[in-house]
Amino acid sequence: MLDTLQKMGRHLDDMEAAGKLVGSINNEVLEAYKARSSQTHANAIEEWKKIHARVTERTRFFLEGTRMATNLLKDAEDESNSLALNISNTVNPK
Numbered sequence: 001m002l003d004t005l006q007k008m009g010r011h012l013d014d015m016e017a018a019g020k021l022v023g024s025i026n027n028e029v030l031e032a033y034k035a036r037s038s039q040t041h042a043n044a045i046e047e048w049k050k051i052h053a054r055v056t057e058r059t060r061f062f063l064e065g066t067r068m069a070t071n072l073l074k075d076a077e078d079e080s081n082s083l084a085l086n087i088s089n090t091v092n093p094k
Contacts, residue, residue: 001070008063015059019052 026045029038 001066005063005067005070008059008066012056012059012063015052015056019049019056022052023049 022045026042026049029045030042032038
C-alpha cells in the first residue's frame with residue numbers, strides 16, 4: 001500500500017507539472033500570436049486546464065483518503081497487537 005501511495009503521489013506531481021507547462025505554453029501562444037485562431041486555441045486550452053484542475057483535485061482527494069485509510073488500518077493493527085500481547089501475558093504470565 002505504501003508503494004501505491006508513493007506512486008500516486010509522484011503521479012499527482014506529474015499531473016500538476018503538466019498543468020503548469022500547458023498554462024505556460026498557452027501564455028506564450030497568446031503573447032506571440034494575435035490571430036483569432038490562436039484565441040480559439042487558447043480558449044480550448046483554458047477549458048482543458050479547468051478539466052485538468054478538477055481531475056487533479058479529485059486525484060489529490062483520493063490520495064489523501066487512501067493515506068488516511070492506510071493510517072487507520074495501521075493504527076488498528078498496532079492496537080490489535082497490543083491487546084493480543086496483554087491477553088497473552090494475562091493467560092500465560094511469565
